[in-house]
Amino acid sequence: MIRFQAVHKSYRVDGRDVSALQPFHLDIADGEVFGIIGHSGAGKSTLIRLINLLERPSGGRILIDDVDMTALSEDALRQKRQHIGMIFQHFNLLASQTVAQNVAFPLRLAGERNAATIRQRVDELLARVGLTAHADKYPSQLSGGQKQRVGIARALANRPSILLCDEATSALDPQTTASVLDLLAEINRELKLTIVLITHEMDVVRRVCDRVAVLDAGNIVESGSVVDVFLHPQHPTTRRFVNEALPEEAAGEQAPFAHVPGRILRLSFRGDATWTPALGRVARETGVDFNILAGRIDRIKDLPYGQLTLAMQGDRVDDALACLRQAAIEIEEITTPSQENRP
Amino acid sequence: MSAAPLLQSLFPNIDDWGEIGQACIDTLLMLGGSLLLTVAIGLPLGVLLYLTGKGQLRAMPKLYAVLSLLVNILRSIPFIILMIVLMPVTYVLVGTKLGIRGAIPPLVIGAAPFFARLVETALREVQRGVIEASQAMGASTWQIVRHVLLPEARGGLIAGTTVTAIALVGYTAMGGAIGAGGLGDLAYRYGYLSYKSDYMLVTVVLLIVLVQLLQMLGDRIVARYTRH
Numbered sequence: 001m002i003r004f005q006a007v008h009k010s011y012r013v014d015g016r017d018v019s020a021l022q023p024f025h026l027d028i029a030d031g032e033v034f035g036i037i038g039h040s041g042a043g044k045s046t047l048i049r050l051i052n053l054l055e056r057p058s059g060g061r062i063l064i065d066d067v068d069m070t071a072l073s074e075d076a077l078r079q080k081r082q083h084i085g086m087i088f089q090h091f092n093l094l095a096s097q098t099v100a101q102n103v104a105f106p107l108r109l110a111g112e113r114n115a116a117t118i119r120q121r122v123d124e125l126l127a128r129v130g131l132t133a134h135a136d137k138y139p140s141q142l143s144g145g146q147k148q149r150v151g152i153a154r155a156l157a158n159r160p161s162i163l164l165c166d167e168a169t170s171a172l173d174p175q176t177t178a179s180v181l182d183l184l185a186e187i188n189r190e191l192k193l194t195i196v197l198i199t200h201e202m203d204v205v206r207r208v209c210d211r212v213a214v215l216d217a218g219n220i221v222e223s224g225s226v227v228d229v230f231l232h233p234q235h236p237t238t239r240r241f242v243n244e245a246l247p248e249e250a251a252g253e254q255a256p257f258a259h260v261p262g263r264i265l266r267l268s269f270r271g272d273a274t275w276t277p278a279l280g281r282v283a284r285e286t287g288v289d290f291n292i293l294a295g296r297i298d299r300i301k302d303l304p305y306g307q308l309t310l311a312m313q314g315d316r317v318d319d320a321l322a323c324l325r326q327a328a329i330e331i332e333e334i335t336t337p338s339q340e341n342r343p
Numbered sequence: 344m345s346a347a348p349l350l351q352s353l354f355p356n357i358d359d360w361g362e363i364g365q366a367c368i369d370t371l372l373m374l375g376g377s378l379l380l381t382v383a384i385g386l387p388l389g390v391l392l393y394l395t396g397k398g399q400l401r402a403m404p405k406l407y408a409v410l411s412l413l414v415n416i417l418r419s420i421p422f423i424i425l426m427i428v429l430m431p432v433t434y435v436l437v438g439t440k441l442g443i444r445g446a447i448p449p450l451v452i453g454a455a456p457f458f459a460r461l462v463e464t465a466l467r468e469v470q471r472g473v474i475e476a477s478q479a480m481g482a483s484t485w486q487i488v489r490h491v492l493l494p495e496a497r498g499g500l501i502a503g504t505t506v507t508a509i510a511l512v513g514y515t516a517m518g519g520a521i522g523a524g525g526l527g528d529l530a531y532r533y534g535y536l537s538y539k540s541d542y543m544l545v546t547v548v549l550l551i552v553l554v555q556l557l558q559m560l561g562d563r564i565v566a567r568y569t570r571h
Binding site for chain 2 (some may be wrong): 052054077078079080081082084086088090092093094095096097105106108109110154164
């Protein structure tokens with residue numbers, strides 16, 4: 001468990017204190033993938049660095065498994081850091097060392113001297129990230145995705161309980177991003193370690209995170225399960241992020257539907273409800289007509305979800321909505337333009 | 344001995360080539376000894392400058408200011424003056440002010456601060472992110488210096504050593520003027536004081552060859568160890 005208690009951070013710039021993070025509380029549970037999303041400058045890099053104390057908080061406490069990180073001696077902190085892995089946007093590998101040597105580095109730092117033990121562990125790690133064939137290459141000979149895999153192998157070397165990902169996929173192309181995210185999800189599943197990642201891409205959050213916090217100008221403006229935040233964003237910043245991930249939704253704001261007859265509704269399905277033919281059944285039973293304006297079916301991590309924007313017409317629309325709600329479908333009424341437009 | 348008459352006619356004043364050979368050896372000895380000590384002193388000094396600098400791992404503004412001033416002072420004194428000023432110190436350190444041994448202390452004191460600055464600059468070229476990653480892995484400052492900074496800056500450090508070695512060749516030649524021996528001494532005594540210009544020519548050519556060899560060697564080692 002990672003727990004932030006009233007933590008805040010400010011920097012001194014030209015003799016003035018500039019606040020980077022307003023006081024906040026946050027709990028990150030063991031074994032979850034926790035995303036922190038924000039625009040550049042929102043304070044997310046600072047936040048993730050508070051966990052391993054690369055940045056010291058200006059106030060408050062950071063507890064990892066009930067140990068107050070801010071109270072540790074320098075030696076104790078170094079010990080603790082050996083069990084918190086971290087990967088970076090620009091990989092930060094040692095250019096003068098081979099892939100195998102890079103992965104062996106944290107083992108050596110932790111005091112491992114036995115060459116055979118190191119070799120065996122490095123082989124294991126390289127096999128996990130699929131780079132066995134590249135052990136003796138130098139980082140400059142690898143692609144971005146391969147470099148990040150070396151970074152991941154290195155971060156896992158000392159069997160950490162926490163993995164911090166600092167914009168780990170921001171420098172990668174979409175396809176490589178997907179494969180690195182799959183690897184992170186696999187590691188989370190199999191090694192049961194806690195992953196904290198920061199990103200500016202909602203898609204990264206959607207693919208791998210269980211919970212998310214939205215950071216805006218040093219404040220956590222929204223947090224919760226990814227499904228809730230994704231399907232029902234509250235804060236304007238969150239809405240913007242969600243809309244980036246759902247391009248057709250961005251176009252689906254009220255305005256384009258102003259002249260569509262009927263009540264404009266947004267239906268959200270999650271889990272098994274996504275696969276049930278509820279809409280057709282309800283339309284038949286209640287005799288309402290519907291017209292799909294926008295829609296999407298996708299997954300949030302492993303959970304299927306669907307979101308449909310539609311216009312509904314008929315005498316028994318309210319009955320239809322009640323039936324749909326009964327089928328565990330969430331409904332949001334966007335506007336009722338047919339009434340507003342009535343002369 | 345078929346080359347002897349040709350050499351005789353080209354360089355009429357040079358009757359003892361063995362003396363030139365000895366001067367070469369003396370220059371190489373001074374160079375080797377002083378370079379070794381310069382690196383031994385300048386490398387830690389450069390690391391210290393880097394670490395105590397603003398925003399670095401062990402930032403200590405006051406210590407940095409003192410070290411920086413000391414380095415700047417030593418670097419601003421022309422070598423020939425430094426050599427004269429240091430004569431008493433040299434005598435205390437090695438028991439003589441003359442010859443190869445007498446030349447080494449001022450050579451080292453003149454070149455070490457220069458090399459330290461080159462080391463500091465080379466270390467600053469190491470990516471900040473790599474250092475941060477090492478800190479995140481729980482590396483101590485010493486481990487970062489030993490396993491990250493020095494290996495990652497290897498190319499720059501070797502290039503800096505080459506530049507320093509070449510500067511030292513120049514210093515040894517100057518040292519010759521005040522009794523240090525070697526090629527500079529030969530050029531000064533025979534070439535300048537006795538108007539034997541062929542001595543001057545041979546000395547200069549040998550110095551050029553030496554500098555070329557050092558540069559080539561340095562470049563080759565840099566190329567061998569640079570992986571970017």
